[in-house]
Amino acid sequence: xxxxxxxxxxxxxxxxxxxxxxCNYSYSGSPELFWYVQYSRQRLxxxxxxxxxxxxxxxTADLNKGETSFHLKKPFAQEEDSAMYYxxxxxxxxxxxxxxTMLLVSP
Amino acid sequence: NAGVTQTPKFQVLKTGQSxxxxxxxxxxHNSMYWYRQDPGMGLRLIYYSASEGTTDKGEVPxxxxxxRLNKREFSLRLESAAPSQTSVYFxxxxxxxxxxxxxxxxxxxxxxx
Numbered sequence: 001x002x003x004x005x006x007x008x009x010x011x012x013x014x015x016x017x018x019x020x021x022x023c024n025y026s027y028s029g030s031p032e033l034f035w036y037v038q039y040s041r042q043r044l045x046x047x048x049x050x051x052x053x054x055x056x057x058x059x060t061a062d063l064n065k066g067e068t069s070f071h072l073k074k075p076f077a078q079e080e081d082s083a084m085y086y087x088x089x090x091x092x093x094x095x096x097x098x099x100x101t102m103l104l105v106s107p
Numbered sequence: 108n109a110g111v112t113q114t115p116k117f118q119v120l121k122t123g124q125s126x127x128x129x130x131x132x133x134x135x136h137n138s139m140y141w142y143r144q145d146p147g148m149g150l151r152l153i154y155y156s157a158s159e160g161t162t163d164k165g166e167v168p169x170x171x172x173x174x175r176l177n178k179r180e181f182s183l184r185l186e187s188a189a190p191s192q193t194s195v196y197f198x199x200x201x202x203x204x205x206x207x208x209x210x211x212x213x214x215x216x217x218x219x220x
Contacts, residue, residue: 009147032207044150044197044211086149090207093157094165095140099149 002027002091006098013077014106021072021101023061023087032090033070035061036097039083047072047085057081077105109133111212113198119218120188128183128215130198138201139181140165140209141173143194150197156181157203188219 003026013019025031035047048056050063050070061072070087082105087098111132120126132139141153142165152165154173162173170192172184181200185192195216199209 006149034207043213044199046208049208093163094152094155095207095209096152097142097150099147 002089002096004087004089004096004098006085006087006101008101009099010102010104012104012106015079016076019072019074019077019081019103019105021085021087021103023070023072023098025068025070025087025089027068027089027091029091031063031065031070033061033063034088034090034095035059035070035072036086036088037083038086044086077103079105079107081105111198111200111210113196113212113215115215116213117216119220120185121220122189124188125184125186126188127185128196128198128217129180130182130212131180132198132200132210133179134200134202134210135178136200136210137178137203139175140199140201141171141181141183142197142199143167143192144197144214145194153183153196185217188217190219193217193219 005024033050037047038044059074086100088095114129137158140155142150151167156162156175159178174182195214198212201209
Protein backbone atom coordinates (compact mmCIF):
# COMPACT_ATOMS: atom_id res chain seq x y z
CA UNK A 1 0.00 0.00 0.00
CA UNK A 2 1.16 3.54 -0.65
CA UNK A 3 1.43 6.10 2.10
CA UNK A 4 2.27 9.79 2.36
CA UNK A 5 3.35 11.32 5.64
CA UNK A 6 3.45 15.02 6.43
CA UNK A 7 4.73 15.20 10.01
CA UNK A 8 3.81 18.84 10.69
CA UNK A 9 0.19 19.93 11.01
CA UNK A 10 1.19 23.58 11.30
CA UNK A 11 4.28 25.52 10.31
CA UNK A 12 4.49 29.13 11.37
CA UNK A 13 7.25 31.42 10.05
CA UNK A 14 7.95 35.12 9.62
CA UNK A 15 8.00 36.83 6.26
CA UNK A 16 11.40 36.46 4.62
CA UNK A 17 12.31 33.30 6.53
CA UNK A 18 13.10 30.03 4.74
CA UNK A 19 10.39 27.42 4.59
CA UNK A 20 10.58 23.64 4.38
CA UNK A 21 7.44 21.52 4.40
CA UNK A 22 8.30 17.89 4.92
CA CYS A 23 6.88 14.95 3.00
CA ASN A 24 7.87 11.29 3.21
CA TYR A 25 6.36 8.49 1.20
CA SER A 26 6.11 4.73 1.06
CA TYR A 27 5.61 3.07 -2.30
CA SER A 28 6.97 -0.09 -3.87
CA GLY A 29 7.21 1.22 -7.40
CA SER A 30 8.68 4.31 -9.03
CA PRO A 31 6.82 7.24 -7.46
CA GLU A 32 5.14 10.19 -9.12
CA LEU A 33 4.94 12.95 -6.52
CA PHE A 34 3.09 16.24 -6.34
CA TRP A 35 2.46 19.20 -4.10
CA TYR A 36 -1.07 20.63 -4.06
CA VAL A 37 -2.04 23.89 -2.36
CA GLN A 38 -5.34 25.20 -1.03
CA TYR A 39 -5.52 28.93 -0.36
CA SER A 40 -8.26 30.25 1.90
CA ARG A 41 -11.69 29.96 0.27
CA GLN A 42 -10.19 28.58 -2.93
CA ARG A 43 -10.18 25.15 -4.48
CA LEU A 44 -7.28 22.75 -4.28
CA UNK A 45 -4.78 23.26 -7.10
CA UNK A 46 -1.55 21.75 -8.29
CA UNK A 47 1.56 23.61 -7.16
CA UNK A 48 4.27 21.45 -8.68
CA UNK A 49 5.18 17.92 -9.70
CA UNK A 50 8.55 16.26 -9.40
CA UNK A 51 8.80 15.11 -13.02
CA UNK A 52 8.79 18.67 -14.33
CA UNK A 53 11.52 19.83 -11.93
CA UNK A 54 10.18 23.36 -12.10
CA UNK A 55 9.96 26.21 -9.60
CA UNK A 56 6.51 27.64 -9.02
CA UNK A 57 6.02 30.82 -6.98
CA UNK A 58 9.58 30.35 -5.70
CA UNK A 59 8.87 26.85 -4.39
CA THR A 60 10.96 23.84 -5.32
CA ALA A 61 10.84 20.19 -4.34
CA ASP A 62 13.42 17.49 -4.93
CA LEU A 63 12.66 13.82 -4.93
CA ASN A 64 15.11 11.90 -2.74
CA LYS A 65 14.53 8.22 -3.40
CA GLY A 66 17.12 7.17 -0.83
CA GLU A 67 15.31 8.99 1.96
CA THR A 68 11.87 8.52 0.31
CA SER A 69 11.23 12.23 0.72
CA PHE A 70 9.82 15.06 -1.36
CA HIS A 71 10.19 18.16 0.81
CA LEU A 72 8.85 21.51 -0.40
CA LYS A 73 11.18 24.47 0.02
CA LYS A 74 11.18 28.20 -0.45
CA PRO A 75 14.11 30.43 0.52
CA PHE A 76 12.06 33.51 1.49
CA ALA A 77 8.46 33.09 2.60
CA GLN A 78 5.80 35.65 1.66
CA GLU A 79 2.53 36.37 3.43
CA GLU A 80 0.59 35.21 0.36
CA ASP A 81 2.15 31.77 0.79
CA SER A 82 -0.11 31.15 3.77
CA ALA A 83 -2.22 28.14 2.82
CA MET A 84 -2.74 24.42 3.35
CA TYR A 85 -0.20 22.30 1.49
CA TYR A 86 -0.72 18.67 0.58
CA UNK A 87 1.88 16.23 -0.64
CA UNK A 88 0.46 13.54 -2.92
CA UNK A 89 1.68 10.34 -4.52
CA UNK A 90 0.29 8.78 -7.68
CA UNK A 91 0.22 5.01 -7.80
CA UNK A 92 -2.17 2.15 -8.60
CA UNK A 93 -4.41 4.53 -10.58
CA UNK A 94 -5.12 6.80 -7.63
CA UNK A 95 -3.65 9.83 -5.91
CA UNK A 96 -2.90 9.41 -2.20
CA UNK A 97 -2.70 12.60 -0.17
CA UNK A 98 -0.90 13.33 3.04
CA UNK A 99 -2.83 14.92 5.90
CA UNK A 100 -1.59 18.36 4.98
CA THR A 101 0.49 21.10 6.57
CA MET A 102 -0.91 24.54 7.27
CA LEU A 103 1.69 27.20 6.53
CA LEU A 104 1.21 30.54 8.26
CA VAL A 105 3.50 33.40 7.26
CA SER A 106 3.41 36.34 9.64
CA PRO A 107 4.51 39.89 8.74
CA ASN B 108 -14.69 26.95 -19.51
CA ALA B 109 -15.98 26.30 -15.99
CA GLY B 110 -13.63 23.38 -15.19
CA VAL B 111 -15.12 21.21 -12.45
CA THR B 112 -18.44 22.26 -10.95
CA GLN B 113 -20.25 20.85 -7.93
CA THR B 114 -23.76 21.25 -6.57
CA PRO B 115 -24.87 22.05 -3.98
CA LYS B 116 -22.29 24.22 -2.20
CA PHE B 117 -23.83 23.64 1.22
CA GLN B 118 -26.27 21.08 2.59
CA VAL B 119 -27.65 20.16 5.97
CA LEU B 120 -29.22 16.73 6.39
CA LYS B 121 -30.80 14.87 9.23
CA THR B 122 -29.59 11.41 10.13
CA GLY B 123 -31.14 8.86 7.80
CA GLN B 124 -31.91 11.26 4.99
CA SER B 125 -30.52 10.66 1.51
CA UNK B 126 -29.04 13.01 -1.04
CA UNK B 127 -26.95 13.10 -4.20
CA UNK B 128 -23.96 15.36 -4.78
CA UNK B 129 -23.51 16.34 -8.40
CA UNK B 130 -20.24 16.88 -10.24
CA UNK B 131 -19.57 17.86 -13.83
CA UNK B 132 -16.44 18.67 -15.81
CA UNK B 133 -16.04 20.30 -19.19
CA UNK B 134 -12.40 19.39 -19.86
CA UNK B 135 -13.16 16.10 -21.62
CA HIS B 136 -11.28 14.19 -18.93
CA ASN B 137 -11.61 10.44 -18.73
CA SER B 138 -11.12 10.05 -14.98
CA MET B 139 -13.19 11.48 -12.15
CA TYR B 140 -12.90 11.23 -8.37
CA TRP B 141 -14.75 11.91 -5.14
CA TYR B 142 -12.84 12.84 -1.99
CA ARG B 143 -13.80 13.88 1.50
CA GLN B 144 -11.76 16.36 3.50
CA ASP B 145 -11.80 16.21 7.27
CA PRO B 146 -9.69 18.20 9.76
CA GLY B 147 -6.46 16.37 10.52
CA MET B 148 -7.23 13.65 7.98
CA GLY B 149 -6.37 15.35 4.71
CA LEU B 150 -8.18 14.21 1.57
CA ARG B 151 -9.38 10.64 1.39
CA LEU B 152 -10.60 8.99 -1.78
CA ILE B 153 -14.16 7.70 -1.62
CA TYR B 154 -14.72 6.40 -5.16
CA TYR B 155 -13.24 7.00 -8.56
CA SER B 156 -14.07 6.36 -12.17
CA ALA B 157 -11.03 5.74 -14.35
CA SER B 158 -13.12 5.99 -17.49
CA GLU B 159 -16.73 6.23 -18.55
CA GLY B 160 -18.58 3.08 -17.55
CA THR B 161 -16.25 2.07 -14.73
CA THR B 162 -16.21 2.84 -11.02
CA ASP B 163 -13.96 1.63 -8.22
CA LYS B 164 -13.80 1.95 -4.47
CA GLY B 165 -11.27 4.17 -2.85
CA GLU B 166 -10.07 4.32 0.73
CA VAL B 167 -13.39 5.13 2.43
CA PRO B 168 -16.33 3.90 0.29
CA UNK B 169 -18.68 2.67 3.03
CA UNK B 170 -21.98 4.52 3.12
CA UNK B 171 -21.63 5.92 -0.39
CA UNK B 172 -22.58 4.99 -3.93
CA UNK B 173 -21.54 6.59 -7.20
CA UNK B 174 -22.78 6.83 -10.75
CA ARG B 175 -20.76 7.81 -13.79
CA LEU B 176 -23.66 9.16 -15.75
CA ASN B 177 -21.60 10.00 -18.83
CA LYS B 178 -18.11 11.29 -19.55
CA ARG B 179 -18.91 14.69 -18.03
CA GLU B 180 -20.84 13.76 -14.89
CA PHE B 181 -20.04 11.77 -11.76
CA SER B 182 -22.47 11.77 -8.85
CA LEU B 183 -22.06 10.69 -5.23
CA ARG B 184 -25.05 9.39 -3.27
CA LEU B 185 -25.54 9.07 0.45
CA GLU B 186 -28.40 6.61 0.93
CA SER B 187 -28.80 7.05 4.67
CA ALA B 188 -26.73 9.92 6.00
CA ALA B 189 -24.88 9.59 9.31
CA PRO B 190 -23.18 12.27 11.45
CA SER B 191 -19.81 10.65 10.58
CA GLN B 192 -20.40 11.77 7.00
CA THR B 193 -20.25 15.42 7.99
CA SER B 194 -17.39 16.65 5.82
CA VAL B 195 -16.36 18.71 2.84
CA TYR B 196 -16.68 16.74 -0.38
CA PHE B 197 -14.52 17.44 -3.40
CA UNK B 198 -14.90 16.18 -6.91
CA UNK B 199 -11.90 16.09 -9.23
CA UNK B 200 -11.10 15.07 -12.76
CA UNK B 201 -7.98 14.22 -14.70
CA UNK B 202 -6.76 12.88 -17.97
CA UNK B 203 -5.14 9.48 -18.13
CA UNK B 204 -1.48 9.73 -18.90
CA UNK B 205 1.78 11.13 -17.66
CA UNK B 206 0.22 14.40 -16.53
CA UNK B 207 -1.77 12.97 -13.62
CA UNK B 208 -2.78 16.49 -12.55
CA UNK B 209 -6.18 16.48 -10.94
CA UNK B 210 -8.49 19.47 -11.27
CA UNK B 211 -10.73 20.06 -8.30
CA UNK B 212 -14.18 21.45 -7.85
CA UNK B 213 -15.04 24.09 -5.22
CA UNK B 214 -16.38 21.54 -2.74
CA UNK B 215 -19.68 20.77 -1.01
CA UNK B 216 -19.90 21.36 2.73
CA UNK B 217 -22.24 18.74 4.19
CA UNK B 218 -23.49 18.68 7.76
CA UNK B 219 -25.45 15.72 9.10
CA UNK B 220 -27.28 16.33 12.36
